[in-house]
Every structure is written in C-alpha cells, then in structure tokens.
Amino acid sequence: MAVTSARALKLLSVFGIGTTLTARELAERLGVSVRTVRRDIDTLRELGYEIEAVRGAGGGYRLGRATRLPPVVFDEDQAIAAAVALQTVPAVLSGIRENAARALATLQQAMPARSRIRTEPFTVSAARNYWEFPAAPIDAEIIRFIGGAINRRHLMRVDHTGGEGLTTLMLEPHDLVVWAARWYLVAFEPEADQWRAIRVDRLAPRMPTGIPFGRRDVPHGDPVAFVMSTHDRGDTPAPWPCRGSARVALPAPVVARFAPGGSTVEHDTDSGCRLTLGAWSWAGLAGLLLTFDADVTDIEPAELRQAMRSLRTRIDEGLGRAP
Template structure:
C-alpha cells in the first residue's frame, strides 16, 4: 500500500507539469508496468482527480484543467531542484533574497519527511571566481512586468539605454532568456520592422500596458539561439583591471555566441568583427582572444599586444624544449 501511494503521488507530480503522456511513457518514468500505471490512474480518479484520456494521434493521459493539486506534491528529485533554485535565484534577481528564503522554509515545512530530508541536504552558497563574468542581479519587479506583458501578449513601451542613444520604444515582447547570468528580452519592434535581443537591465517599462498583439514566428525558431547569435543585444564591457579589443576574422554572430559575458561584439564586415572584453590580467585577456583560433588584427591597447608577444615567446620556448 505504501508503494502504491508513493507511486500515485509521483504520477500526480508528473501530471502537474501539464503534459499529455501515453501509458507507456508514464510506465517508463515510474519504472512500473503499463497495467500498474492504469491501476494508479484509477486510484487517482477514485480520490477525485480528473485524469483525462485523450484519444487519437498525440493522445494519452493528462490532468483535467479543473483539477486542483495539493499544495506540495514533490518527489525527491523535485525537492532538490526546488531547494537549489530558491537558494541560487538571488544571484540573478535582486530584491528576492528574503522572499526566496521564506518560500524555501514554507516548502520544507509542507513537504513529506522523506522529501524534506533531500531538500535540506542541499545548502548552497553562490560564489564568483575569476573565470566567470556575471552581471549584477536585476530588479525582480522589471522581470515581473515584462513577463506579465509576454503572458498577456500586450505591447510594452520602454525606455531603453542599450547601445547608442537612449530611446523610447514600443515592443511586442515574446520571450525572456537568461544566458551568461544576464537577462534578455526577445521582442519585435513594429516601428523598425525588426527583431531585437535586449538586456533587461537596460529597460525601464512604462505603464500602462499597451494593446494586444499576435505572436510572430521567432528567428531561428528558438529565442535562445536568437539571443546567442545577436551581437547588438545591449551588452557593455564589464569592469576589469585590464580591458582591450581586437578585430577577429570571424562573423559577428559566431563571436557573439562564444564571447564571454561582459564583452561586446561590433560588426566590421561579413567575415570579421571587433571583440572588446576584459580580464584580471593582460595575459588572461590575450588567452581569451586566442581561444577563437582566428586571425587577429587591430589589437588595442599596447599592453595587450605586449602580452601576446610574451605568450608567443613562452610558447616558442616550450616547443623548443620539446624538440
């Protein structure tokens, strides 16, 4: 009976994500037979949960839209995921540290003892090292306002202080993307008839919300791919002890995808771009440029050129010893 109850709770948590799954898919996730899954579904129905059977192509089982889940239905893996997410969220959003701590405490109190043990086993402290290039946490309220506009499919009017002069824009917001510890908005700008990838911390939404709009087909079909390959996404060079630039013989979208956080990419030609970035030393900065494995020109400043010369001498010396 205990095994049946635990399995039914896990089944309920699977249905909680809103997916439609076949009996075979559910059986694989539960590590049980199809017959056992169907019996557990009958058990949930007897307990009052509306488990719908969807027929035809793409059919299976799903939780009815009118069903209300218990306050907390977590298996051990979900308990760990919730604990880690709530402890690390303040690293990218400001103003939610206290709320995250209270939410974690509330979840732990509501969890069954077995799940709580797994959640409490993960106490996480976020720390930065010199190989990371994170941005400062951004205002959670701005994320909330933009997220609400995306959900309601309403245009937003924003003050934008990205690359170039400050501007007031009307946008159709489509997706939020977190990449390299930075928040980006993927939006269509009707006045310019173009898609934009924009740093959220460069935006200040104006109220009230605008008119409704119809969603458009995203570039590349994927907001993440669009952000990663867009070089003019509002990034600015991070503050580092050493900062320099070079023209790299690679297209701007390629460099934009692999450039470290806190760097900027400027289009030069279809096959080259200028990358500006920083590091804790000139040798470290030179090493980052070399990772692109492409020709470098227009290297600035003189300290960066000297660091590259020094690296060349050391590499030649090392290769000579090997011979």
C-alpha cells in the same frame, strides 16, 4: 488532505509532467482500473485541482490552470530540485530572497523525513564567477511584468537605456533568456521591422498596453541561439583590471557566440569585427584573443601588443627556436 489517498496523490504527481494522458494510460501507470482512475480524478477535482477532459484524437486528461493555488504535490526528486532552485534564484532575481527562503522552509517542513534528510544537510551558495562579471540580479517585478506580456502576447511599451540614451520602444516580447548570468529579452520591434536581443536591466516597463500580437518564428528557431549570435545585444565592457581590443577576422555573430562575459563585439565587415574584452593580466587577455584561432590586427593598447610579443617569445623558446 487527510482523506486523500496515496494513490490520488500519485496520480497528481503524474499530471504534473504536463502531458495529456488517457484514462487507460493513467490506469497502467498506477496499476489500477480505469474506473478507479476516474474516481480519483473526481477526488482531485473536489480538492480544487483543475483536471481537464480533452476530447477527440489525442484526448484524455490533463492538469488545467486553476483559479486558485491548490496544494502542490512533488515526488522526492522534484522536491530536491525545487529546494536547490529556491536557494539559487536570489543570484539572478532581486526582491525575492525572503519569499524564496519562506518557500524553502515550507517545502522542507512538508517533506517526508527521507527527503528532508537529503536536503537539510547542505545549502547552495552562489559564488561570483570572475570570468563572467555577471550583471546585478534583476528586479523580480520586472520579470513578472515581461513574463505576463509574453504569456498574454501583448505589446509592451518600455523605456530603453542604451548607447543612444533613453528611448521608448514598442515591442512584441517573445522569450526571456538567461546567459552568462545576464537576462535578455528576445523581442520583435514592429516600427523598425527587426528582431532584437535586449538586456533586461536596460528596460523600464511602462503601463500594460493590452494590445495583442501574433506569435512570430524566432530567428534560428531558438531564442537561445538568437541571443548568443547577436552581437549588438546591449552588453558593455566589464571593469577588468586589463582591457583591450583587436580586430578579429571572423564574422560578428561567430565571435559574439564565443566571447567571454563582459565583452563587446562591433560589426566591421561580413568577415571581421572588433572585439573588446578584458582579463586579470595582459598575458591572459592576449591568450583569450588567440583562442579564436583567427588573424587579429589593429591591437590596442600598447600593453596588449607587448603581451602578444612576450607570448610569441615564450612559445618560440618552448619549441626550441631562437627568439
């Protein structure tokens, strides 16, 4: 690295954005000649970076997949982003805290003094959000397994723990989504001919199958939208001090999208569903139900019904009406 010019390192940072650029486009970004760009590309290749030449229309140069991990070059903003991410990742992945700490120490040691000053004075701590009741961090090995199956597009055999007990599923894994501090797998189940959003903490992967599958179009064209609008995604009621349920006059996908973390939605009819949720008080729980701006019926338990009556009285009094 001692003989690598600052210009070549800047070129590597440009390649890091993941796009394919022509030699002329690279030269314009760096303010040098095309010949100099090609010489710097040769320098990077000698250092172990896989710089691919893409031919044809839209061709140029891009950073390929290396067979080994070469030195990585970050600009200042990328280094700060990585430092923040390394401090927060243990909140969603278990078994990775020590490695993340070592990676952060390595990154900070390699930073220039100006960048180090911007990251060393502060640390990032993940605080528990009491409105979400996040699930426990996922084992990093499970994410690696599922991520590998997604990248290779290989069928995945898993044991799934759900409402029907333990079952074995064969899935086409397509995407991973983190929402409300929970990991979800968006997958197609060929045997049932249906798409599913499944809580990753309900899955225990088996041995890799090595069986390829073709990529499908995810419903709604977006895995995040699919997870958020799927009511039977494997969630269970969180252990709130006060927990109740009611029938809400809205479709299940709509309620599932806006229900707070730690709640469950059961399909009833095309225009109604049953929502089970919790809060720190019965009044707070009643207020959450009212935020859906829809008729609520069949309210349980009695404490929740009483809280609704109390809210009605307070509202009437606030509007100057007799209770």
